[in-house]
Amino acid sequence: MLLLGIDIGGTSIKSDIYDEKGCSQKYFQERETPVDLEKGTNQIADCILNIITAYLDRGIALAGVGISSAGVIDATLGEVVYAGPTIPDYKGTALKQLVEETFNLPCAVENDVNCAALGESWLGAGKGASSFVCLTVGTGIGGAIVLNGKVWRGFSHSAGEVGYLPVQNDAWQNKASTTAMIKDYCQQKDLPTATGKAVFDAYDGGDDIASAVIDQFVNHFVEGLLPILYLINPEKLLIGGGIFARSEILLPRISQRLESALQATQFLPKELESTKLGNEAGRIGAIYWLLQQKELLG
Incomplete structure (x- = not known):
């Protein structure tokens, strides 16, 4: 089972492919977070769609997507409910719905520090x-x-x-x-x-x-x-x-x-x-959060 972990930060968006044991499959990518502070806008949703499309175009058969994101996240809905000024116009971004409707792939979304904690709980210092x-x-x-x-x-x-x-x-x-x-x-x-x-x-x-x-x-x-x-x-x-x-x-x-x-x-x-787990903690935790949603992965 191949799962895509994405970590959305204020300066960069990191992604990689993992198996169900949390092992990287060495497909790491990093992109600058597309925000325009002067205009008060972001293009994060489009960027996430582009990242997933790029992996699929490489023939990677994804079973699901786990997303770690800055901001306050409703982890049930997979939606941003609050974000600070470093990511303008981010509140209300429905990442889970966007991914599932666009790609028909299960998706789970959680706050970045919560994801780091989940990763550490699974495979790191909190185990x-x-x-x-x-x-x-x-x-x-x-x-x-x-x-x-x-x-x-x-x-x-x-x-x-x-x-x-x-x-x-x-x-x-x-x-x-x-x-x-x-x-x-x-x-x-x-x-x-x-x-x-x-x-x-x-x-x-x-x-x-x-x-x-x-x-x-x-x-x-x-x-x-x-x-x-x-x-x-x-x-x-x-x-x-x-x-x-x-x-x-x-x-x-x-x-x-x-x-x-x-x-x-x-x-x-x-x-x-x-x-x-260093900078990987958020992505690994996002994968773990996705794996905990057993009803999503069947």
Whole structure:
């Protein structure tokens, strides 16, 4: 059985073919997300149709399509119910209906961070855990909650939108995202721009400012973690995103800061880990979500 996994992000749309065990068949493609911020429009629906058509034209006999997407998703309807300004005019896009009516193929759609959590639950760091919180740190902070092996979506599909948690009179993601860390570093170094990698390279080179910026990031990050851990008490806390490629620097600091900030070790998760599936997590999770819809695949 060959299944197409598609991951729709604000900057790019990635796709690949997988089997029912979640193994890539090495058909990876990446396209720029077609958005026009000035006009407030996007052509994502047409792009998805073009991607699927291209795979079918190569003679690949698809059994279904799993889609991971930015935005708040009604996973039952497979429709975008809310999207931020990075993808204008996206609300109301009925991806599941579009794919099923156009190609007569079963389709399942879910939020990108929920898909990452599903992927980690199936084949990654969350495998075997009864409960975990999965966080992705990048431009913002995304979150997903898995309880008793299932994603908790909330009554309006918005559970896990932790980036908006208030931290020091601001949104958490404005204090503890990769973007925030880079902004802090650039301000202190009087630089026009930088990357997360540049900050950690400077840290490796003994830059005291880089070290202080990373410590500040950890402090802000832990502030947002506290209400999550007190409220949910997950077995595992999984954290991913580009800068967590340097987990050997970040995770020990986060763990140490958590131990001192929490009321008692009773409130700590059993395990604090980096995610394992990297940029593939969303696509693999979308495939897993599709496979869970047994009535779709027969």
